[in-house]
Each structure stands twice: as structure tokens, then as C-alpha cells.
Amino acid sequence: MHMDSRLLWGTVEMLILEVVAQGPTYGYEISQTVGERSRGYFDLKEGSLYPALHRMEQQKLLTSFWDEVDGRRRKYYKLSIKGQTTLDEKKAAWKAFSQGVNGVLGAQFAG
Amino acid sequence: MVFKASRRDGDMIPSGDILTELPAPLDDEPPSVRQDIADELADHLTCAYRRELLKTPDEPTAQQRVLDRFGNPQRIAYQLWFQALWGRIMLNRFTRLVQGLKIVGGLVALFLIVRMTEQQTSLQNQIVFMTSSYNSMQSQAMGTRNLLEQVLQRLPQPPQQAGYPGDMGAAGGMMGMGSEAMAPDMMGAGMAGGSMAGASPLEEQSKHSGLTVRLTMEGTNNEPVPQCIIAVVSEQGQPLQLIRPMPDAEGMSMGGMPGMMAGSSYPTAFQQLIRQASIPGELLTDDSRGIARFLQKPPGQPTGAVEPGRYTIYVEFHDGRQAQRLIVIPPSAKAVSHTEHIVCPAPSQNAYVVIHTPIVPQDLIDAGLSVVASVKRKSTIIAGTEWQTGNSADDLFLDFDPKTGAPTQYDRNSGNYSSFSKYFAHGSDRGLYKGTKFGNLATADRFLKLPSGNYEVVLGWWDRREDRLVHRVPTKEDEEAGRIGILYGYEGFTAGDNGVLVISPDTRDVLLDFPEGMLDVAQNVLTERTSTTQTTPADPKMTDGNPPPSPTSTTPESEPAKP
Numbered sequence: 001m002h003m004d005s006r007l008l009w010g011t012v013e014m015l016i017l018e019v020v021a022q023g024p025t026y027g028y029e030i031s032q033t034v035g036e037r038s039r040g041y042f043d044l045k046e047g048s049l050y051p052a053l054h055r056m057e058q059q060k061l062l063t064s065f066w067d068e069v070d071g072r073r074r075k076y077y078k079l080s081i082k083g084q085t086t087l088d089e090k091k092a093a094w095k096a097f098s099q100g101v102n103g104v105l106g107a108q109f110a111g
Numbered sequence: 112m113v114f115k116a117s118r119r120d121g122d123m124i125p126s127g128d129i130l131t132e133l134p135a136p137l138d139d140e141p142p143s144v145r146q147d148i149a150d151e152l153a154d155h156l157t158c159a160y161r162r163e164l165l166k167t168p169d170e171p172t173a174q175q176r177v178l179d180r181f182g183n184p185q186r187i188a189y190q191l192w193f194q195a196l197w198g199r200i201m202l203n204r205f206t207r208l209v210q211g212l213k214i215v216g217g218l219v220a221l222f223l224i225v226r227m228t229e230q231q232t233s234l235q236n237q238i239v240f241m242t243s244s245y246n247s248m249q250s251q252a253m254g255t256r257n258l259l260e261q262v263l264q265r266l267p268q269p270p271q272q273a274g275y276p277g278d279m280g281a282a283g284g285m286m287g288m289g290s291e292a293m294a295p296d297m298m299g300a301g302m303a304g305g306s307m308a309g310a311s312p313l314e315e316q317s318k319h320s321g322l323t324v325r326l327t328m329e330g331t332n333n334e335p336v337p338q339c340i341i342a343v344v345s346e347q348g349q350p351l352q353l354i355r356p357m358p359d360a361e362g363m364s365m366g367g368m369p370g371m372m373a374g375s376s377y378p379t380a381f382q383q384l385i386r387q388a389s390i391p392g393e394l395l396t397d398d399s400r401g402i403a404r405f406l407q408k409p410p411g412q413p414t415g416a417v418e419p420g421r422y423t424i425y426v427e428f429h430d431g432r433q434a435q436r437l438i439v440i441p442p443s444a445k446a447v448s449h450t451e452h453i454v455c456p457a458p459s460q461n462a463y464v465v466i467h468t469p470i471v472p473q474d475l476i477d478a479g480l481s482v483v484a485s486v487k488r489k490s491t492i493i494a495g496t497e498w499q500t501g502n503s504a505d506d507l508f509l510d511f512d513p514k515t516g517a518p519t520q521y522d523r524n525s526g527n528y529s530s531f532s533k534y535f536a537h538g539s540d541r542g543l544y545k546g547t548k549f550g551n552l553a554t555a556d557r558f559l560k561l562p563s564g565n566y567e568v569v570l571g572w573w574d575r576r577e578d579r580l581v582h583r584v585p586t587k588e589d590e591e592a593g594r595i596g597i598l599y600g601y602e603g604f605t606a607g608d609n610g611v612l613v614i615s616p617d618t619r620d621v622l623l624d625f626p627e628g629m630l631d632v633a634q635n636v637l638t639e640r641t642s643t644t645q646t647t648p649a650d651p652k653m654t655d656g657n658p659p660p661s662p663t664s665t666t667p668e669s670e671p672a673k674p
Contacts, residue, residue, distance in 0.1 A: 026151075026154070026155075027151060027154075027155050028154065028155040028158040028159060031155075045180065045181065045182040046155065046159070046180050046181045046182070047152075047155075047181040047182035047183070047184065047186075047187040048182065048187075050151065050152065050155075050187060050191055051187070051190050051191060051194060054191055054194050054195065055194065058194075066147075069154075072150070072153070072154050072157065073150040073151075073154065074150075074151075074154045075147070075150070075151045075154070
């Protein structure tokens with residue numbers, strides 16, 4: 001099924017925060033995790049993930065550190081306290097939103 | 112897109128290739144920004160590439176699949192770089208914008224200041240012109256009314272029963288008589304010529320496009336200088352015509368009066384003004400604003416705008432100081448008023464000064480030598496105009512009693528001791544001599560009334576036996592030291608500090624020492640006279656054989672002239 005990008009960009013920040021909340025991770029792993037968990041639904045350009053990561057870092061939602069892997073420098077991202085708070089708020093809002101949407105769609109299908 | 116640049120084993124792309132689209136580093140860009148971006152993206156691409164190689168052994172295919180999913184790495188790198196430095200970039204742009212606005216604002220402000228200055232100057236000139244025109248018309252109307260009243264008073268009153276309309280008849284009679292009584296050569300004099308020739312003074316002023324001279328006092332807030340003698344003469348010697356009427360002591364206007372009042376009795380003050388006006392081009396400033404305005408008056412032609420050319424303004428201040436200024440009215444200035452501003456010196460306060468010289472050694476007295484001096488007021492330069500002196504006690508020639516050093520001069524005819532001064536009024540034959548008679552006054556009373564200022568005092572020896580000045584042959588050192596002054600047309604010795612004698616209002620006694628070399632010259636005379644006895648008539652070092660004019664035939668107070 002084709003992805004509606006308007007729906008994706010409204011939730012991509014929440015998806016990144018959720019992945020990073022599992023533990024320190026890096027850009028390629030985040031993109032792979034999102035792809036796997038969505039079973040390939042979120043088919044977005046991987047490169048477009050980085051502007052979102054950098055923006056969230058500037059907003060103090062994420063913190064970062066560098067490590068060396070196989071002779072290469074790798075940037076890891078961690079969830080900050082502010083990021084955790086934001087994630088909780090977004091998840092609550094999404095839950096309420098999805099319940100509302102499912103309620104409407106469920107009633108329609110039930111009818 | 113296939114990257115062919117060298118890379119580490121297993122890497123998909125060299126990190127440096129990712130940064131190829133980034134602009135030149137900013138001045139304040141942190142050095143790690145670019146490398147961090149490149150390393151992060153290169154790590155992603157390498158991970159994806161290695162994973163893709165597990166799916167397909169073909170490297171170009173794997174590489175292409177990675178790029179298809181990732182997008183353009185250079186563009187992403189540029190986006191991240193701009194995102195990281197956005198604040199700095201915006202600050203730089205804002206700073207440049209502010210600097211540009213400052214420059215533009217400064218230029219605009221400078222332009223406005225220049226424009227405002229030009230407009231202010233133009234406005235001031237217009238105000239001065241309009242004010243003087245208004246006052247001119249006002250004073251002329253007053254003068255005309257007074258004139259009519261005086262003429263009406265002098266006319267025989269018509270009998271009432273004749274039935275003439277009184278005022279109109281009197282006015283008509285006055286005009287007719289004035290025209291008939293006017294001599295032809297007086298038609299052109301003053302404003303009367305213009306009036307009788309058909310153009311009234313008011314009309315002339317309304318079309319004035321001439322020269323305005325404004326006189327103000329030095330050291331004041333442009334305080335006007337009234338009643339200066341002023342003349343403007345072209346380089347061909349043709350004087351300009353003063354167009355402002357001059358109220359005299361009787362309140363009458365000078366404009367039109369010479370012709371109208373010919374043959375009648377004038378007030379003394381007014382006659383004096385007429386006499387001065389008869390000197391070509393020489394007139395007085397008219398009013399309390401110190402403004403004189405001129406138009407061209409070619410011979411036999413009506414007045415008109417001042418033609419472009421070079422003119423000389425002559426001004427004589429009321430204390431006798433004179434100045435002249437060369438002005439140029441360019442062709443472009445025709446039909447517009449040209450204004451000249453002359454700053455006059457402040458009035459001098461008089462000092463009453465007794466000038467003393469040292470007592471002459473007895474052997475020189477016996478040889479018939481005494482000290483003479485000239486005292487000249489030095490010129491001063493005010494606002495670029497040199498003011499010279501030309502009257503009163505400014506040019507003095509003094510004799511001194513060799514035994515007392517007191518100012519004196521023996522007059523054989525009167526038997527008095529005196530000194531005299533002289534002055535010449537510029538441009539005329541009114542040179543006058545004035546004497547200051549000391550008589551037998553005490554030394555303290557032989558003072559001179561001098562306007563305060565700087566003077567040049569030149570001393571010399573007067574040989575009473577030869578009745579001539581003993582002048583010195585100046586040496587090179589004398590010339591270099593500025594010790595040479597002119598006395599009776601010959602070289603003399605300058606006295607005072609650097610040749611300048613400062614007279615203040617409080618100066619009472621001035622004691623002059625013999626300047627350097629003066630006694631040596633006298634001793635030379637003595638030596639020459641002793642060695643040559645009666646055989647040599649004149650010393651070539653002393654004179655040129657033609658004795659300079661003596662102010663009077665002199666003999667010192669202590670040694671009366673022999674019959």
C-alpha cells in the first residue's frame with residue numbers, strides 16, 4: 001500500500017523519539033528499525049532522516065555522542081529528559097487521536 | 112550516480128566527496144561541522160552499502176540501490192550544514208544589511224545636510240535682499256514726503272480765491288520747477304538722474320540685479336558697520352552707482368536731491384554728503400545694516416545690472432583704516448544679485464603715549480646727530496582682507512631731543528617743538544597734513560594719541576649739519592634678521608620686539624633702546640668726519656647725495672639753530 005507522506009511527516013518525530021527511547025542508536029539503525037517495525041510501510045528517503053535528527057538535537061530533544069566502529073566515526077543519539085517528556089505527550093495525543101479515528105471508522109464499519 | 116573517488120576498503124564513498132557542494136567556509140564556522148556531517152552520512156552509506164552487498168555481489172548495483180534509498184548525499188550534507196550554521200549565516204547577513212543601511216543612511220544624511228545648507232544660504236540672501244529693499248522703499252518714501260513738505264513750504268502759497276486745487280497744484284508746480292531748474296550735467300548725478308530719466312528709484316531697486324556689499328564688525332555676531340565710505344570700481348576705472356538712498360542729518364534722502372534742490376540752501380551736513388558724493392564712486396553706506404548696493408551706470412546711459420567682470424571694492428572705516436578687495440562677478444552671475452561680505456576691524460581705543468629714545472652720547476651730540484623715527488601702524492588682515500591705515504596719527508615722524516630722549520622738533524619759524532603726521536584719503540586729492548605742536552610742554556605731556564594696535568617704529572640718525580638722514584647700508588644679516596625699516600625713504604633701524612611695537616589702551620611711556628648696529632653707524636659718521644675734516648662733502652655710506660626731505664628744518668631743543 002502506498003504511503004501517504006502527509007501522514008508520515010506528522011508522526012516522524014514521534015517515531016524517531018520512540019526508536020531512540022529504546023537506547024542509544026545511530027541514523028542508519030533508526031531508519032532500519034522504523035522500516036522493519038512498520039513492515040516497510042514508511043518508505044521514506046533515508047537521507048531525509050538526518051535533517052529531522054539534527055533539528056531535534058538543536059531542540060534539545062536528543063543528545064549525541066561519537067564513537068568509533070570499524071575505523072569509522074559514528075554518531076549516536078540518546079533521548080534527553082525533554083525528549084522523553086515530548087515523546088510521552090505525543091504518544092498520548094496519538095493514542096487519543098487514533099482512538100477517535102478508530103471509533104469513527106469502527107462505527108462506520110459496524111454499521 | 113557512481114562515486115569513483117578513492118575510499119577505504121569497504122566504504123561506499125569517501126567522506127570528502129560528500130562535501131563538494133558546500134560553499135566556502137564562513138569566517139566564524141566551527142572547524143568540526145563539515146567533518147561531522149561527512150562522517151555521519153558516510154557511516155550511513157557504508158552500512159547500507161555493506162548490507163546491500165550481501166544481497167547482490169555487483170558493487171555498482173549495490174551502490175545505486177543505496178543512493179536510490181538515501182537520496183543525494185551532497186544535497187543532504189548542504190542541508191545539514193545550512194541547518195547547523197543557519198544562526199550564524201543569518202547574523203552575518205543581518206550585519207551586512209545593517210552596515211549597508213548605515214552607509215546609505217550616512218550618504219542620505221550628507222546629501223540632506225548639503226541641500227539644507229544650500230537652501231539656507233539662498234534663503235538668507237533673499238531675506239537680506241528683501242529686507243534692504245523694504246527699508247529702502249520705506250526710507251525713500253519718508254525722504255520724498257519730507258522733500259515735498261519742504262518744497263511746499265518754500266513755494267508761495269496760492270491765493271485761496273484762485274480756486275486751484277491746493278495739493279495737486281503745488282505738486283505739479285514743484286515738478287515743473289524742479290525740471291526746469293535742473294542743470295543738464297546734474298541729470299545723471301545720484302538717484303536724481305534715474306528719476307528724471309524716467310526710471311524711479313523704486314523701479315531701479317525692483318529690478319536690482321547688482322552688487323550688494325555687507326559690512327560687519329570683527330569679533331561680533333555680524334554686527335553691522337554703518338556709515339563707511341565705500342566705492343566699487345571696475346577694472347576699467349568705471350565706478351558703480353550706489354542705488355540706496357542715504358538719509359542725511361535732516362532726514363532727507365540723497366536720491367534725487369542734487370537736481371531738485373539746485374540753487375537752494377542746504378544744511379551743512381547735507382552739503383558735506385553732496386561733496387563726498389561728487390567724488391566718482393565714493394559714497395557712504397546707507398543705513399544701520401551696513402549694506403550698500405550698486406548698479407552699473409555707464410556714462411550717458413541709465414543704470415542697469417552689474418556686468419560680469421573684475422571689480423575692486425574700496426572701504427574706509429570711520430577710524431581711517433582702509434581696505435580693498437578684488438572681486439570677480441562671473442558671467443553666470445548676471446541677472447542675479449552678487450553679495451560680498453566684508454568684515455571690518457573693531458574700533459580701536461586710543462592710547463596716550465610718550466615715546467622716548469635713549470640719551471645720545473655726547474660726542475655724537477657734538478657731531479650734530481640726533482634721533483628721528485617714523486611710527487606707522489601696521490596693517491592687519493581680517494577674514495582675508497588687509498586693512499591699512501591712512502589717517503590721523505597713524506603715520507608719525509618724530510624728532511627726539513638727543514639729551515633727554517623726549518619727542519620734540521624745533522621749528523625755526525614758530526619757535527615751537529613739534530612733530531607732525533599726515534594722511535591721504537585714497538583715490539582723491541584730499542591729502543592733508545596735521546601737526547601736533549608740543550610747544551614748551553613738559554615731557555610727560557608730549558604724548559601722542561595713538562589708536563591701540565601694532566606699530567612699526569623705525570629709528571635713524573639725522574645729521575643736522577648736513578641736514579639729511581644718515582642711512583645705513585643694510586648687511587645680509589640685517590636683512591635676514593628683518594632689522595631694516597624705511598624712514599624717509601631710506602633704510603633705518605626697526606625698534607621693538609621683532610620690529611613690532613604693541614600699543615595698548617593702557618600704554619603710557621614707550622622706552623626705545625638703540626637697535627643693534629645703530630650706534631656703530633653713528634660712530635662711523637664720527638670717524639669719517641674726523642678723518643676727512645672739511646675736505647669731503649658727503650659720506651657715500653651715509654646718503655646717496657640727494658638728501659631726503661626733512662619734515663622741517665630741525666635743530667634739537669638743547670641746541671637751537673644758528674642764524
